[in-house]
Amino acid sequence: MNRRVVHTRGGSPAEVLTVVEEPEPTAPEPGQVLIRTTAFPVHPGDLQAVEAYPGKAAQPVPAGVEATGVVEAIGPGTPVAPGVEAGGRVTVFPHPGAWSQWIVADAEAVVAVPDELPDEIAAQLLANPLTTVMLRRAAQEHPAFGYDGVLVQTAAGSSVGRLVTGVSQFHHFGLVNVVRSDRGAAELRRRFPDVPVVSTERPGWTDEVREAAGGRPVSVALDPIGGKLAESLLDLLTPGGKLISYGLIAEEPIPLHASTLLNKSLTLQGKNIGRWLSEASAERRASDVATAQQIALGLKDQFVVAAEYGLGELTNAVEHAVRPGKVGTVLVRP
Known part of the structure; x- marks a missing residue:
């Protein structure tokens, strides 16, 4: 049976x-x-x-x-x-x-x-690494990514978050990780001692993110949560910055006034693996699968x-x- x-x-x-x-x-x-x-x-x-x-x-x-x-x-x-x-x-x-x-x-x-x-x-082997590949590609579309701009990601202790951190370290991208608890921050620091981690459990955590960025602009934010947390990320983004949403953990919508987008010329972009499957060419899918396999081989501990x-x-x-x-x-x- x-x-x-x-x-x-x-x-x-x-x-x-x-x-x-x-x-x-x-x-x-x-x-x-x-x-x-x-x-x-x-x-x-x-x-x-x-x-x-x-x-x-x-x-x-x-x-x-x-x-x-x-x-x-x-x-x-x-x-x-x-x-x-x-x-x-x-x-x-x-x-x-x-x-x-x-x-x-x-x-x-x-x-x-x-x-x-x-x-x-x-x-x-595939769903989370392919999501990582998809997010990296979307982030790299911003002209500051990988240069002077800093990437911020929430839910950084998640399975995808750890892979994004590993890939960012390999390519020497500026990154600040955000988690929801001091306990989660301690665990992530143990795994990635060279990557700054900020806990939203602490009041004024957005100021800690700016400090961790060391004066560099926060050009891209990755967020699978949404809600009020995403609103805080929009505030953190530099003019011309980009918020990439790839999940809906929070039940409430993202509170957003049009002036936030207009005054800072921000971009909001949604990404999910289903869209990747339907939109990517056969050649792109094959290339991304090969990259996902390399991520798995290189980041086995994650x-x-x-x-x-x-x-x-x-x-x-x-x-x-x-x-x-x-x-x-x-x-x-x-």
């Missing part, structure tokens, strides 16, 4: 996600790859999609978009990425319904896993696993994934 995670309506993931049993999939057709899953990550975006699902579905909706596993079979005449072969380890992304013991995936979504990477990293659960412990895994103060990604072993 094949066990997979589904839901039929939106709501709290811990309440609406269920595990169902189905027959194992048959042999893959041309253009498909059959994968036996060994691990999948519980990304915040996966859970947000479940919460936001409108209405009630006529048929169960499969959950998850990323997983790692072993190739069991390749459809006849199917072209595959380099290194993808029967018996080989792969990661699949994006694949709606990746939270399953067996996956029949489109071949173009299947990527070989380098031998040096264990399953714990392979399960996180792919932290918060905990591992079995498929029968799905509710615990989902609750852990949204736990305040969690460091790392929650994995499920089917």
Whole structure:
């Protein structure tokens, strides 16, 4: 039997996600790859999609978009990425319904896993590193980025935040990290002692950011939170600066008066991995996937696993994934 995670309506993931049993999939057709899953990550975006699902579905909706596993079979005449072969380890992304013991995936979504990477990293190989690549590209569109301008990022202790920090260090970009607690700041300083960290738990934290920037202009800000925090980032930005929003952790909207944009000539830009998938050319996607693999190889220590659960412990895994103060990604072993 094949066990997979589904839901039929939106709501709290811990309440609406269920595990169902189905027959194992048959042999893959041309253009498909059959994968036996060994691990999948519980990304915040996966859970947000479940919460936001409108209405009630006529048929169960499969959950998850990323997983790692072993190739069991390749459809006849199917072209595959380099290194993808029967018996080989792969990661699949994006694949709606990746939270399953067996996956029949489109071949173009299947990527070989380098031998040096264990399953714990392979399960996180694409979504977060590709997000990092996407954010770096968007930031580099600002003429001051990488020169005199400083990059500020919130949620810097998150999985994506740590990768952005590692990439920024490698390329010698000016960076100030922002987290929500003194405890989180201490943890991030331990990981990246040369990168300044500011906690929003402290009154006047924006002044600390300006001090950490050392007089250099804050040209770009990366933010997955929104709300009042994003408003503070707009205040921090230098004239001509750019706020890149890539998440909606905060429930409230960003309070913004048009004069803020007009007087400082600011740019607001939204980015998400779904848009990257639909807009990037095949050549761009292939190049970005190769870069994501290099990020994983070069920053292996930053792919932290918060905990591992079995498929029968799905509710615990989902609750852990949204736990305040969690460091790392929650994995499920089917």
